[in-house]
Amino acid sequence: MINKKIRINQPVIDEMEIEEVSKVLRTGMLTTWHGSGEKVSEFERSFASYIGVEYAIAVNSGTAALHTALAACGIGHGDEVIIPAMTFVATANVVLIQGAKPVFVDVDPETLCMDPEKFQNAITENTKAVIPVHVYGCSAEMDAIMDIAEDKGLIVIEDAAQAHGTLYKDKKTGSIGHMGCFSFFASKNMTTGEGGIITTNDAEYARRCRLFRTHGQEEAHMAVMPGLNYRMTEFEAAIGLVQLSKLDKLNAIRARNAEILSKYLKNIPSIITPTFPSYIKPSHYVYTIRVRGGPKKSRDALQKYLVENGIEAAIYWPNPVHLHPLYMGLYGYQRGSLPVSEEASDEVLSLPVHPKVSIDDLHYIVEKIVEFFAGDF
Ligand SMILES: Cc1ncc(COP(=O)(O)O)c(C=O)c1O
Structure with missing residues (x-):
């Protein structure tokens, strides 16, 4: 009988997270209708600064982050989005849910991230975006991907769900494409239990991400675009702030x-x-x-x-x-x-x-x- 149990991943939670969550719980303000409460906003500012971008928009999963990013840049019916086949199914499902077509391409045999040449060969007149996935904490070959995307006018959304703090040529993953998407699922390098975030330098994408995560409402009960409830809670953001400080x-x-x-x-x-x-x-x-x-x-x-x-x-x-x-x-x-x-x-x-x-x-x-x-x- 083996007593040992070494888990594939395990969150590192200590007294600091427990204390910060307790403080939020004691305020009685657990969330807000717009999703930009005090702790969430502080977490967004800290995460944006860590990644080296202007904006970060916190949501309630990595899947929600990817879906929100696609919605923010208007991906929909008739569009094709190129993604690597070596990924978690979420990367493809969000494309399909938006009514677009995921087009799968092969990966580089060393990094198992998207092969830029295969990406280039898969581009058609319907291609609107590409989602390079940074698997296992590595980074996709971002210079080549960005060059091809720029040449063809494509939007680049990095799936950095597995790459918190990864560096590609001294730049953090999530800061290189037009948007980056992270997961804070409990298995990840930093966690909020469930959670996610979108990073970007584009003010308009950031605005649309904020709208999409709260039913497209700019003011309460005044929807200006479609959206869902993808808001992060205040106590999740409190965990995220401590986790980020230890990352x-x-x-x-x-x-x-x-x-x-x-x-x-x-x-x-x-x-x-x-x-x-x-x-x-x-x-x-x-x-x-x-x-x-x-x-x-x-x-x-x-x-x-x-x-x-x-x-x-x-x-x-x-x-x-x-x-x-x-x-x-x-x-x-x-x-x-x-x-x-x-x-x-x-x-x-x-x-x-x-x-x-x-x-x-x-x-x-x-x-x-x-x-x-x-x-x-
Ligand atoms: C590569 C990749 N993309 C997207 C996701 C989705 O993130 P979440 O589970 O937080 O929705 C994951 C999560 O496991 C992932 O590994």
Whole structure:
């Protein structure tokens, strides 16, 4: 019987968050009809300053952030939005919900983020926007993506749900495209429980995002555009402020943990450890290896072995989004349509590197992986 339980991700919540939430609860002001209460506004200012943009608009999930960004720039029926197939299904669903068509493209084999050339080749006269996704805390190749988008007049919405504090050529992810979207789901590098935020330097996009998150109302009961209730609560913003103040410190622990895993895992022949272009400083949301162990020592067998031994190794994602039944049915995608993403989905395995993973835990993870492949090398 294994007592150990190393979770794939775990929030770091201490007395500071509890105290700040309690203070908000005691005021009795838990939220506002417009979503711009005192704590939410303070959180927005702090997050915008951290990312290095003019505006941030807090909402109640990363999905809501993506949906709001699309609505703010008028994506709708007849439009195509290019997205990488290696992402969480939310990136595609928000496009579909807006009445537009998600067009999936393949990814770069090293970073598993969108391949700029594949993006360029997928552009048609109906393409209106592109959503590069910064997976596992890495960054997409933003210079190339921005050049292509600018040339074709396309809107760039960064999906930075997994990339809080990631640097691309010294710029924070979420500050490079026209808008950036973050998630504060409990598994993320910083959390508000559920939550999200849009970052932008464009005053008009910011205004429309604010309207969309509260039923399109400029004044109460005076809607000027369609919208939904995507407001963040005051106590979630209070958690966010504390979490943001700890983010860089916690990301540094993730980086150290990732370095330790790489040191010990990089010589195992059946494993490819993650590498990053020199100009990207990842935030290490998870540590994702690729397993090429053959049928007997497959990725799935390794995952099972680790889970049985109390290590919550996880697969992000077992199916690239174009192979979800929804998108195969709608657009006729099949296995073979996007081979780099499909091969990656068969091989990736994410290991925990969050700040609550101790050095002993890291050695235990390595020990179990070595044990699994014992005799192979
Ligand atoms: C890449 C990506 N995009 C979007 C989302 C959606 O964020 P949320 O779960 O906060 O709605 C996630 C969340 O897991 C994600 O990983």
